[in-house]
Amino acid sequence: MQINIIGSGYVGTTVGACLADLGHEVTTIDIDEEVVAAINAGESPIHEPGLDDLLAEHVGGNLTATTSYDDLADAAVTFLAVQTPSRPDGSIDTGPLLSAARMAGEALQDTEDRHLVVVKSTVTPPNVRELREAVLDGAGDASDRVEVAANPEFQREGSAVEDFLDPQKIVFGTDSDWATERLRTVYAPLTEESDAQVVETDPETATMVKYANNVFLASKISLINELGNVCKEFGIDAYEVADAIGVDDRIGERFLRSGIGWGGSCFPKDTAALIDTARASGYEPELLEAVVSVNDGQPDRMVELLTDHVDVEGRPIAVLGLSFKPGTGDIRNSRAIPVIERLDALGTEVVAYDPVAIDNMRERFPEITYANDAEDALRDAHGALVVTDWDEFAVLDSEFDEMARPVVVDGRHVVERRDGLTYEGLTW
16 A cells, blocks of 8 residues: 655654555655655664664665655555644644645645545644644545544654554544545554554544553653652662552553653653643643652652762762663653753753763753763762663663762662662662
8 A cells, every 4th residue: 555654753754664564655755855865865863773674674665755745645545743742831733733734635636536644643632623624625625535534653762663563552543434444454464463452433532542541651650659759758669569569450560660750752742731631621630730740850859869968069970861761862851851950050060971862962951071981971970860771771880989979869770789889769
């Protein structure tokens, strides 16, 4: 099947490469000429494990990139995967996505065949109507041959390729049997080989499933962090408590790793957007506000634990980990950002290291020092904060002996206590 993907960010590039891997003829469309050139050269514009291999295998064959909408109508399906960033008030900016939707509709004005436009971008249920109107208004007289559906993504950065090719669930949000059948055909090479559960519903419900999924997980992390903070006050290891409650199948063991909290492009944005949308509808979501409040407080607690042991003013402090999670260079809403801001306010000399995300963080904090490796960051430091749980931090040992004061505050439960090291776990 011929498929278009509009937008070549994390979602669009990964979805395009994976659909090509399933055997479809895929064209990715993006306004950024550098991104298009990179994809056509077989180079991923993002850091994502496994993506480079898929691009190398399929670019020049059944995967190509362009800036043009001219051949959009030649395909059977067009996915909208344009980013919807957060505004300061928590609402999502759908402007670029709506523009792409209108352009997609305009490119379909002369189509004689039925065409399915699928919203892959994360949008709230009220946004679905706006997008449907944008596509159909753009299509003009061909609007009776164009339909809009929703197919939210559930891919995690750092494992996006694996999550797409081996999903737990696939959600189809459609308004007709024809649209449902077309999405079934798109995903048939995958569903025939996997145990994925296919959920078929309407477009608005499909988009709500995405928000409910992410906000529930964010809430679970904030709850275990709140419990972990209480455990810390009692001198109890929150991880021992989590191991016990995780045995209960009503709770489960996943997402019970307390620590510095959640970040990235999904949990913060989706939680803020759902809060904003709920308020706009007249409902005050107090529990979700508490979820955000607990998460926002963890970086401050981490720095406070350090200052209990060290006078940080004017002294070098190592920050280990800058990406919001291991396996990616993405620093969006990374917990390292408020940590660095807090240390900077205290007059600290920040020395930061991350195996992937240094260039991205340097754009945000050009004034701090960046180390070549973890040992370089720790050398002569008066304290260290472990913010991201990269595997290489779990095997650090003698490197801590290079510190002026071997004080470590671990926000991810990855460093082992040992003699000669003043160790503080954030919630244990």
